[in-house]
Amino acid sequence: MTAVSAPSATTTSFDLGPARALSCRECGHETPLAPEYACLECFGPLEVAYDFGRVRREDIEAGPRSIWRYKSLLPVPSTVESHPNTSPGGTRLVEADRLAKALGLRKVWVKDDTGNPTHSFKDRVVGVALAAARELGFKVLACPSTGNLANAVAAAAARAGWRSVVLVPSSLERAKILMTAVYDGNLITVDGNYDDVNRLAQELAAEHEDWAFVNVNVRPYYAEGSKTLGFEVAEQLGWRLPDQIVVPIASGSQLTKVDKAFRELGELDLVEQTPYRVFGAQATGCSPVSAAFKAGHDVVSPVRPDTIARSLAIGAPADGPYVLDAVRRTGGAIEDVTDEEVVEGIRLLARTEGIFAETAGGVTVATAKKLVEQGKLDPDGETVLLITGDGLKTLDALGDRVGPRANVPPSAEAVLNALQD
C-alpha cells in the first residue's frame, strides 16, 4: 500500500514490482515511474522499462491460475493478488486439429480468451491497469470504449469497490450497454462517435488527477497486460514459442506486446530463443496498418472505419508503426479481410472447434486462411491464433446467415423429414 493520496510525478516510491522506469519509445528518454503516458521531451509514447531479477519457471508454475502468476514480469506490486480483482487469464489453449485441417495447416492452437471474466482479453489489461492505478494513487477507474473495455472496466471496478466512469457512444448496441450498466458504475452514453468519446476522455483525464483512464493516462501500465497472452501461450506449449502467431490489430498494442512477451521470455531463458513470426489481421473496412504494410510504409495513414468488426475499428491506431516494426522484424505479414469473410471466419471456428468468437476472432481466422492461401503462413509451421473476444457480444454481425435448419410442428416424423432435406 502507498501513502500517496494523489498521483505525483515527482515520487519514485511506487512498488510496481520489476518496473524500473518509463521509457520513451521514440527518443529513449527515461522518466521515473509515474502516472504519465507521453514523453516530456518529444511527446512520444512511454513504455514500462524493467529490471527483471532472476525469474524461474518453477516460481511461475507455483503461482495462481491467473495473470498474476506472471507478476514478476508485470508493472504491479508483489502483493497484487491480495487486492480484490477479477483474476483474469488462465484461459484455454485449444489444440485445433479440425480447424488446422480446414485451413491447410499442420498444427494450429487457438488461444481462447472468451473464458475471461467478462469474456474478452480486456480483463487482462484492465487487471494490470487497476493494480498499477491503485499503487499510483488513483481513486476512480475510467475509460472511453466501444464495448469490451467498458465491460471489463465496470466489472473490475465493481469487484474492487472502486468508483468507475465509463464513456461510450450512445449508438452502442443494447447488449454492451446492459453488460456495462449492470455493474452499477457510472456509465455515460455520449452523443457522438468513438473519436468524440476518446477526446472527452483525454480532456477529463487532464482535469481529474485521481481518475485513471486505463487506456489514456495509465496506458503504459495497461498495455503490459497484453503480454500475458504471450506468456500463457508459451507456458501452455510447454515453455516454448510457436513458429507463427496471428494477432488481430485494433490500436496494435496487443500485437506489439505479444512480441515483447516472446522476446522477454527468451531473454530471461524461460524459453529457447527460437525464431517466430508475428502476423497481423485487420478488417478491410478498417485496415490502415495492413495498407501501410503492403505499401512498404513506416507510418500509418488514418482511415474512417466501416466494418462489422467494431472492436477493431480504430482508424488511427496508436501503435501502428510499432506493429509494422514487429511484423517486419520477425518476417511476418499483415492482411485484411472483408466483412463477409469475417462472418465466414466466425462460422469456420465455431463449426470446427466449438468456439464462438466475436467479429475480431472472425478477422483472425479469415486472415489466417488468406495468409495460407497466399503462401505467407508456412503450412508446416506450428501456428497460434488469438481469439480475443466472445460471439455473444456481436450477435448482430451474424445477420441472417446463421439460423435453425428448420422449424417444424411437434412430431417425430416432421423432425426426421427436416433432417433429410
Place this chain on the structure above:
Amino acid sequence: MTAVSAPSATTTSFDLGPARALSCRECGHETPLAPEYACLECFGPLEVAYDFGRVRREDIEAGPRSIWRYKSLLPVPSTVESHPNTSPGGTRLVEADRLAKALGLRKVWVKDDTGNPTHSFKDRVVGVALAAARELGFKVLACPSTGNLANAVAAAAARAGWRSVVLVPSSLERAKILMTAVYDGNLITVDGNYDDVNRLAQELAAEHEDWAFVNVNVRPYYAEGSKTLGFEVAEQLGWRLPDQIVVPIASGSQLTKVDKAFRELGELDLVEQTPYRVFGAQATGCSPVSAAFKAGHDVVSPVRPDTIARSLAIGAPADGPYVLDAVRRTGGAIEDVTDEEVVEGIRLLARTEGIFAETAGGVTVATAKKLVEQGKLDPDGETVLLITGDGLKTLDALGDRVGPRANVPPSAEAVLNALQD
C-alpha cells in the same frame, strides 16, 4: 476405443473408468453398464455405481485444468482427454467479501461457472455425456433444451466432429438460437413448449439407437458431470468442504450430484468428513420443490412454470424427491424468490463482485439473502454460492431496470454535471 457399432445392453465391455454398473435409485436393482436410463424392474431412474480404487489428491492435482482431472471419479474412459472435447471446468472460485458483507455472512465464495466454454455448467455434463456416449457406441449427440444445454451440445459436437440434433421451442430467444446454430449442427425449432420438445426427444431416442440424447437416454452418465462442481469447490478450498452451499434447482440433478460429490470425497478420504448443509434455490414462479419442502412432503407436485428464470423452469423436476432427501439429510432448506428479487440478485452480484450471472444466478443470490434473513443460513458458516450461467444469455430479464446513468452531448462539462446529479 470400442468395436461396438451400435449400443447394446448385453455387453459389459465398456471402458467407463471406475463405473461398475447402473443401479436403480428406487429399488437398488443393478444392471451392467449400458445405454439405459430406466430400471427394467421398477422403471426408477438409474444412477452410476462405482468401484473406486485408491484415488489420491496428488494424482488429481497432476491432472489437466479441466473436469478431466477428476476422471478417476467419473464414468469416462481413462483416455478421455485424448478425444477432442471442450475441456470444461477449472472455473474460478471467487472469494466474495463484498457480497458477503451485503448478505450479512462472514465468508462467501462464488463458484463462477460462466467461465466455461459456452458459459454455463452444462459444458460439464455434456463433456461427460459425450465421453460416455462415444464409448457406448452412439454416433449422434442430441438434446431437447431451452438454451444453455443447446449451446453446450452444439459446441461439444462441433469440436468432436460429431453430428448433432438439437430441439428447442420455436419461441426461444434469438441469442440462444444463434449461439446454437452457429456451430452448424442440426438445430430444429419446434412449434410447441418445452414439454412438447421433451416428449419428442423421448420418442426419437427410442427410435434411433445411435442418437445420444444427453439428458434422456444418456442421463445417468450426463448427470455425473455435475459432481465436478462439488469436486472443484472442495479442491479450490484446499481440499475441504464448505459449511453451507446454495444450489439452484431445475430438474434437481445438480443439487443431488454436488451432495454426492461431497460424500464421495469424504468416503475416499480426499477431504475430512465435516458436516455440510445443502440449500436449494428456486424462482417462485416455478417452485415445486420449495413448495414440497415447506409442506413437509416427500413427493413433488408438478406446476406450470411462469418465471423469468427460464433455465430453471422445469415444472416436473425429475430429481425433486432426491433433492428433498439431500437437503433434509444435511440440515439445509429450500426457498424461492420472486422475479423482482431475481433481478435484484443479479444486480447485487454484479455490483459487489463484478460477476454477471444469468437469471438462475439471480435466483441463487436472492435465495441466499432470504435464507440469511430467515436465520436458515448460519451467518458464521462458510458459504458457497453456485453461479451456473451467464448474464449475456438472459439480457432481456434486466428489462428497464438497468441502463446508463445519463446520456449527454460530447462535452466534459456535461459529463461532470451528469455525475453530480
